[in-house]
Amino acid sequence: MPIEFETPKPIAQTQFVLKTVAEEMMRSKSRYFDEHEHEIPWDYIEFMHTAMKAMGVGSLAPKEKGNGHDGDEKKEKRPPIAYQVLASQIEALAWGDVGFYLVTPGGGLGAAAVQAAGTPEQRAKFLARFAEEKPTFAAMCMTEAGAGSDTASIRTRAILDEKTNEWVLNGEKIFVTGGDKSFTEYEKLGKGFIVVWASIDPSAGRAGMRAFVIEAGTPGVRVTKLEHKLGIRVSDTASISLVDARVPFDHILGSPTVEKTTTGFKGAMATFDATRPLVAASGLGVARAALEFLKEKLTEHGVQVRYGLPRQKLTNIEREVIDMEIMLKSAWLMVIKAVWMADNRKPNALESSMSKVKAGDVGTKITQKVVEILGPLGYSREFLAEKWFRDAKITDIYEGTGQINRLVVARQILDYSGKDLR
C-alpha cells in the first residue's frame, strides 16, 4: 500500500464511544480518585469489563492472528491493524485519564509479556481468562530496589526443585503496576496473574533471565506495599515479595534451558518493542487532553491562534501553541509508524524506542507548558491541568526512562552493542 494517513475505519468508529467513556466514566472521577489514593474505582472496572465484552474485546492485549478467534478466511487479505487499533484506544482512554486507563481490566503488561515471550500453548492457557465473567488483571514484575534501568542485574532467583518439578522463586519486586489487582484475590475480580522476571542461572547473566507466570494467591507471594505517587494515583503500584514461592514447571515462558544465547533477555526486550509505543500513546493522550484544554480556555478568553503567519508576526502564546501542536502531531505519527511496523511484522526496535523518547519529551513539555500558560488556572486543583502535569511525567520514566530509550536508539543507529555504549 502506498503512503497513506487515512484513519482506519475500525479506529474511527470507536473514537466517539471512547470519548464518551472518557468523559463520563473517567474525567468525572479523575479528581476524586486523585485525592483518594488506593481506593479502587469499581464502577469503572465493571463498566469497562462489560463494555469490552459487549464489543467482543476480551483484553486490551492484541489478539494473536489465527488463534481461533475469527476463522474468517476472507478477512485474511486485509492489512493487520491490531496494534494500531490498540494504540489509538489507549490514546483515547489516556485522554480521559491515564491513571484510569492503567486500571482497565485485561492483561496489561502481564499479558503482553506472555504474548511476546510465551509459546502458543502458554498464550492459550494464560490469556483466555480475560474474556471471562469477571474483570481480571495481570501485571509484570521486572523492577527491584537494586535493579531498575539495569534489568540484567535483577536478584530474584528461580531454582528448579527436581523432586516436584516446580520452580521455587525468591526475591523482592517493586513498582508493579496493577500488582495488587492482579495478585490479591478480590471478590469482584477474576483470578489474575503476575509475570515475574527472575534468573535461573545468575552466572549466565542475561542468558539466565526468564519470566514466570504466577497465579493470584500463590503461597509465599505477598503484596507488601502500595506506593504513594506524584500522579496516576488511581493505579496501584505494588511491592511484591516472593519467599519460596512454588510455580509449576510449565509456567516458565519460553525455553527452560540456559543456552549461551540471550533469548530470555531478548524475550523481555521483545516485550518492550511491543509495549513502548503503547506507553508512548498513553502519554500522548494526556498531552492532547492538556493542549485541548488550553485551547478551549484561550478561545473562551478570545485568544485566537493565527495559523499560517510567519513566526515573527506571532504572539508568544501563539508560538507556544503551534509548537506544541507540531510536537504532538509528529509524536503521534511516530507511534503510529511503530505500531504499524509491529502489525506488519517489521522489526521496530528503533522506531519503537524513538516513539517513546519523543512521547516522553512531548508529554512532559506540553503538560508543563500548559500549566505555565494558564497561570493560576493551571496551577489550581479546580481544573485538571495540574493533574495531567503530574500524570504525564510517568511516561518518561517507565518502560525504559528517556535516557534508556535514547541508549536503545543510539545503539541501533550506531550499530553498537550494549558493551560498546553503556
Place this chain on the structure above:
Amino acid sequence: MYSFDPTEEQQMLVEAVNKYAVNDLRVAARDAEENHELPGKLVSKGWELGLLQASIPEAYGGFGERSAVTGVLAVEEMAFGDLAGTLAVMTPSLFATPILLAGTEEQKQEYLPKVIEGDWAPYTAALIEYAFDFDPNDLKTTATLRDEEYLLNGEKAFVLFAKDAEMLLVYANLDGKTQGFIVPRDAAGLSISDECEKLMSLNALPMYRVKLDSVKVPAANRLGGASGMDFEPVLASMRLAAASAAVGVANAAFEYSKNYAKEREAFGVKIAQKQAIAFMLAEMRTEIEASRLLNWEAAWKLDQNHDDAATEAYLAFTGAADMAMMVTDRAVQILGGHGYIREHPVEMWMRNGRGFAMFTGLAIV
C-alpha cells in the same frame, strides 16, 4: 489505512535521486559554494531525472501526474546531496507547478510545454520581499487593476536565476490577497539588480532583487484568469518543499556526524561511545523522523484535498525549520573544532539550516 511504504515507482525514483544527490550534487557542493557557481552540466543532469516532467500530465507535454507525496520524497533525497543544487534543479517548478495547480486551461496549454519539453531553462518565480516581517499572505508588492491591465509595483528579493529568466511568476497583493502574475523578464518597468544577493549560504545560486515599477500585465496573464487563484495550496506546496529540503539537509548532517563520531577517538574510546554524543545523535535521528512523518502526512493531505492540509503544511514547515537548525548545529558540535573548518561540510549545512525559516518561495513540490 495507515501505511508508510512508498510505492515501487516512488522507491525507484528516490533511488535515482539518491544516486544523483550523492555522486553529483554532494561532490560538487563545496566548490560551487566557494566559487559562487554551479556547473551547468550538473543542473541539466538533475533536470533529466524528470521530477517536474513526471508531475505534469501528457496533455501539457509531461508524462505523469502531480503528487505532493512523491514531491517531498524526492526533494528530501536530493537535498541530502546539496541544497543549492536542489533549488537550482527545481527552479522551473516554481513557475510551472503553480500554473498546473491554479492556471486557466489556456495558461497551462501555453506555458507548461514550453517549460518542460526542452532542456532546463530558467523559468522562475518571485515571492520573497526584503522585510523582516515578510509574510506571503500580506505582500507589500501590489497589483492594481486599471483599464483591463494590472499594474505591479514593489520589490522582490532572492529571485532565483532572474537575470537569465525567460519568464517570471510574480506574486503581488491584489485587494489583500496574494495573486500570481506571469511576467516576461523584458517587461517595461521590470528591473533586475546587477549584483547577486549575498546570503549566509546558497552562494552557488544566482539570486537577484527584482524591482517592479508600474509593470503592466495583461489581464490574461493573471494566474487563474479573471477570477484569480487560490494561493493557499500553492503556499502549502512551497512550505512542504522547504520542509522536506530541511529534512534532507538535516539527514545529511546527521549521517556525516554519526560516521565521524564512530571514527574519532578521545579518552581511549570512540566519541560515539560517550553518551553525551550518542544521546545527541539519538535525538537528532528522532527529530528527523518526527519532521519527516509530519511532511508525509501533510503532503498526503494536500494530495487528498483535506480541509486542514494547509495548516498541516504550515505546522510541518515550522517544525522542520526548527529541527534543521537543531540538527545541523549539533552536527557541527559533534565534529568539534573540525566542524568549524570549511573542509568539512557540516558548517555549510548549519548555514543552510538557519535559512529554512525564510526559504518559503525558493522551491515547490
